[in-house]
Amino acid sequence: MNLEVFEGASTAKEAVDAGKRARQQRFSLYADLHSPRGIRALFKHLPDAECHALANQITQAMQDRGGFPEFLARKVEEAAGLPFGYLDQPYPYPELRASLNRAKRLKRMADARGEAAVGAVGKRNFEQLEQACFGYRGVSEAFYVKAFAKLRKLPKVELFYAQKLRELDEIRRG
Structure with missing residues (x-):
């Protein structure tokens, strides 16, 4: 994660929340640019139950003000075939x-x-x-x-x- 993400955070909780929001934004960018048909289309190669569960987790994380937790980012990266830490880096x-x-x-x-x-x-x-x-x-x-x-x-x-x-x-x- 870039240091700019944590700028202005005065506590560890604020820094963690800033990281979650940054991952959420990067996932939105990725989904918008690589899957115009929606989140489920990103994971259509997965079995239906797994695709459904992951899409639900992502939807809940996107609607939550807390942002995109690290464990979910790693899970999404693996399912989408992205390199480890992709959602923690600035968008290309x-x-x-x-x-x-x-x-x-x-x-x-x-x-x-x-x-x-x-x-x-x-x-x-x-x-x-x-x-x-x-x-x-x-x-x-x-x-x-x-x-x-x-x-x-x-x-x-x-x-x-x-x-x-x-x-x-x-x-x-x-």
């Missing part, structure tokens, strides 16, 4: 950068379409997109293609562009 930069770029492109496109974009993409997908702009979640190529196709069908909101032009003029004037 090239994949993260590509995801961030896709997210920012989609977010600009969604902003230009106004409130209708949330309905077109879906509320949960839109939340994922917003979080992906900050690196907390991911935007896979499949997600990008689907969302792009849905957003492209929507008309652009002219008020958005007028507002952006006014903001640019104010910046230029200083």
